Amino acid sequence: MNFELLLQNVAQHISTSKEEKEFFKSIFTIRNLKKKEVLLQMGQPCNYFYFVNKGILRAYSINEMGKETTVMFASQSWWITDMYGFAKNKNTTVTIEAIHSAEVLQMNKKGFEDLVNQFPVFEKFYRILFQNAYIREQQRVIQTLSQPAADRYRSFLKQYPTLAQTLPQKQIASYLGISPEFLSTLKSGIK
Amino acid sequence: MNFELLLQNVAQHISTSKEEKEFFKSIFTIRNLKKKEVLLQMGQPCNYFYFVNKGILRAYSINEMGKETTVMFASQSWWITDMYGFAKNKNTTVTIEAIHSAEVLQMNKKGFEDLVNQFPVFEKFYRILFQNAYIREQQRVIQTLSQPAADRYRSFLKQYPTLAQTLPQKQIASYLGISPEFLSTLKSGIK
DNA sequence: CGCGACGTTGATTTGCCTCAACGATTGTGG
DNA sequence: CCACAATCGTTGAGGCAAATCAACGTCGCG
Numbered sequence: 001m002n003f004e005l006l007l008q009n010v011a012q013h014i015s016t017s018k019e020e021k022e023f024f025k026s027i028f029t030i031r032n033l034k035k036k037e038v039l040l041q042m043g044q045p046c047n048y049f050y051f052v053n054k055g056i057l058r059a060y061s062i063n064e065m066g067k068e069t070t071v072m073f074a075s076q077s078w079w080i081t082d083m084y085g086f087a088k089n090k091n092t093t094v095t096i097e098a099i100h101s102a103e104v105l106q107m108n109k110k111g112f113e114d115l116v117n118q119f120p121v122f123e124k125f126y127r128i129l130f131q132n133a134y135i136r137e138q139q140r141v142i143q144t145l146s147q148p149a150a151d152r153y154r155s156f157l158k159q160y161p162t163l164a165q166t167l168p169q170k171q172i173a174s175y176l177g178i179s180p181e182f183l184s185t186l187k188s189g190i191k
Numbered sequence: 192m193n194f195e196l197l198l199q200n201v202a203q204h205i206s207t208s209k210e211e212k213e214f215f216k217s218i219f220t221i222r223n224l225k226k227k228e229v230l231l232q233m234g235q236p237c238n239y240f241y242f243v244n245k246g247i248l249r250a251y252s253i254n255e256m257g258k259e260t261t262v263m264f265a266s267q268s269w270w271i272t273d274m275y276g277f278a279k280n281k282n283t284t285v286t287i288e289a290i291h292s293a294e295v296l297q298m299n300k301k302g303f304e305d306l307v308n309q310f311p312v313f314e315k316f317y318r319i320l321f322q323n324a325y326i327r328e329q330q331r332v333i334q335t336l337s338q339p340a341a342d343r344y345r346s347f348l349k350q351y352p353t354l355a356q357t358l359p360q361k362q363i364a365s366y367l368g369i370s371p372e373f374l375s376t377l378k379s380g381i382k
Numbered sequence: 383c384g385c386g387a388c389g390t391t392g393a394t395t396t397g398c399c400t401c402a403a404c405g406a407t408t409g410t411g412g
Numbered sequence: 413c414c415a416c417a418a419t420c421g422t423t424g425a426g427g428c429a430a431a432t433c434a435a436c437g438t439c440g441c442g
Contacts, residue, residue, distance in 0.1 A: 061333055069337040071329060084326045093333075116318070120311030127307070127314055130321035135275045137328035138262060142252055142284075144335050145368030146260040148397075169421065177336035182398055184422055340430075360389065373430055375390055 001030050005077050006051055006105055013128045014121050023119065027111030033057075033098035040096040046085030048106040052078050055102025056163070058171060061094045070175040073099075073163055079129065099167070149178045150186050192221050196268050197242055197296055204319045205312050214310065218302030224248075224289035231287040237276030239297040243269050246293025247354070249362060252285045261366035264290075264354055270320065290358065340369045341377050 074080035085092035173183040265271035276283035
């Protein structure tokens with residue numbers, strides 16, 4: 001099992017003792033996903049918090065009208081789960097699936113709770129993680145409400161240049177909240 | 192200085208010793224705001240994290256086109272600041288002002304850092320706070336992208352029934368990302 | 383009392399959607 | 413490895429949601 005990226009990720013915000021590292025590693029298990037495999041199914045309970053070692057995942061929700069909206073993409077070294085389901089013990093409102101074949105490290109709720117309760121330094125780590133996630137989501141709200149689709153597309157290209165090359169246009173459109181057809185006309189108009 | 196709401200708010204997620212409570216209280220100062228008074232000006236550094244004791248505040252940003260977007264409202268017992276500016280030491284991208292006259296308790300960055308470093312239980316408290324904030328913002332993103340304005344308005348009424356009665360329609364429209372005129376036609380069409 | 387902000391209503395315009403048709407690319411089973 | 417199906421991206425026509433602009437009545441405030 002490869003913990004290199006995980007420990008690197010943690011080290012960006014906190015420093016940990018050997019004991020802390022060991023415990024941290026002990027609460028994860030590995031999971032391999034084939035392309036298009038579903039990691040978390042909408043409507044099911046969400047028991048895990050995932051760290052992406054390899055590959056790309058996508059979280060999306062489908063509303064009553066059948067419209068699909070991409071909530072987030074997660075590539076190498078990103079954390080992903082349905083935080084609503086995970087933290088509040090509810091059934092999830094999103095589906096998470098692998099876009100390409102992927103390898104993730106997962107910890108369950110008990111592991112997470114023990115971790116933060118026993119080692120305050122990890123409480124700090126996740127405080128910072130959620131703080132940053134909050135900032136990002138808030139900026140996305142502002143962008144979505146204040147900018148036209150063309151600008152949002154440009155921002156997306158700037159923010160996730162590598163992702164943008166890998167992902168099908170369809171999914172980018174669903175992340176931006178526009179139809180694939182319209183994204184297509186945007187692209188031709190931008191040059 | 193009145194710490195009742197503040198301590199109540201904290202007690203919802205953690206329990207604290209007398210010493211912790213005392214330190215916590217010691218890092219806040221009080222600030223009174225008149226109606227329409229600006230608490231935080233877009234473009235300025237953001238040095239404080241605020242807790243609302245009384246009144247209602249509003250955070251909004253203005254884009255290059257002059258369009259105003261309401262990021263959040265904060266009434267009694269809500270926390271508010273420009274987290275981007277506060278956490279990353281950048282100039283803020285939003286303005287926060289009092290809608291009605293208000294009383295807030297503010298702590299500065301050093302107070303916040305000392306608090307979470309010295310007392311892990313507060314690290315936990317803010318971890319939970321940001322976790323919830325992240326969940327809320329993510330749900331708002333999904334709603335904004337997947338639902339038409341009429342539905343978003345109905346959700347707003349349900350989620351913030353008291354706020355909805357107090358706020359000018361204009362500001363609700365700017366929170367929903369629609370024009371005041373269109374909100375007006377929505378309202379007449381809903382009954 | 384009078385001014386300025388607010389909410390309403392209507393006419394027109396625009397950004398984006400839906401639907402449909404078509405090539406190109408990808409994946410799959412024979 | 414080829415043939416076919418399925419999915420994807422593109423383009424165009426027509427339609428709808430929401431914006432803009434303008435006019436008007438109302439109300440709170442100086």
